[in-house]
Amino acid sequence: MKCSAFIATSVDGFIARKDGNVDWLHTAGNQTVDMGNQADMGFYDYLKTVDCLIMGRNTMEVIANMNLSEEQWPYGDMRIIVLSSTVSEAPESLKGKISFFNGELRDLLAQLDADGFKHAYIDGGTTIQQFINEKLMNEMTIARVPVLLGEGIPLFGKPGIEVQLTDAETTAYPNDFVQVKYQLHYD
């Protein structure tokens, strides 16, 4: 089963401010250019390639607090699994949309595979790092947001393993965001 991530970080490697705020994602870069049909920087095309979403609890809470309407909800009826060892009840705004998992990632993937899922979207800094460290992440698309935040929650904050990246596919957007898709290879 393929696992991939699609994420944005500041050029100094942060995915959010220390308090989880991602306001800078929406104000960074050249706001004067017309992004045309590239405004989502490939996110909706990426979403079409995945059939389930695995995220950490922090990411779930960020999404829950957005209180997205049905129209704003980007994930359709995709199966969403939240990893948590402490929480097992969905916040009000996510009721009926998510399920919880507490256990080994390999067991989760085996179960999803048995259920016919082919490609999992992995979201959240801690969760992404965990998938890499367990050699389960196959592909990462990283957009570099043209700002130095100075401090925040890092994408690669925890000690990790060494991973070779290949097949870089680079897209330089007119708003100064630079996105690279890599394949991951483990020893």
Next chain:
Amino acid sequence: MKCSAFIATSVDGFIARKDGNVDWLHTAGNQTVDMGNQADMGFYDYLKTVDCLIMGRNTMEVIANMNLSEEQWPYGDMRIIVLSSTVSEAPESLKGKISFFNGELRDLLAQLDADGFKHAYIDGGTTIQQFINEKLMNEMTIARVPVLLGEGIPLFGKPGIEVQLTDAETTAYPNDFVQVKYQLHYD
């Protein structure tokens, strides 16, 4: 006086292993492609645009330990200033090639400016961060080396200030290195 940096980091943001080793710089990426006249990824063209080099003591020691021959020495007769509050004598292999400075960066730049220098190349992680935090860095060229190291010496490790980056100029090399040149703007 313009200040810029030209540096490579792993995709997870490290400029060296914990012990300073940069072996991975030379083994990462697709080694099978012919880089042609791009083998230096623009470094020698960049060197032609600068007229002095300011580096930290750690970087000086890395270079000193390379024991470069006159033929290997990349900096010509460029003026090289090493920032240090503790060292003021050059290692044997760098004698006659460097001078030391201990004081305020603004005073150093004022002095270089008075001496007719126009564009300083700033090298070393700590030194680069210091120039950014004092709002003296104007341009950064960052090459992302296609590897996750997992741990090491980070380019942006120290708490820093928030900086807007503009005019991204992206070069995707056939060996999977991706280089972006940014202009820095401070509030």
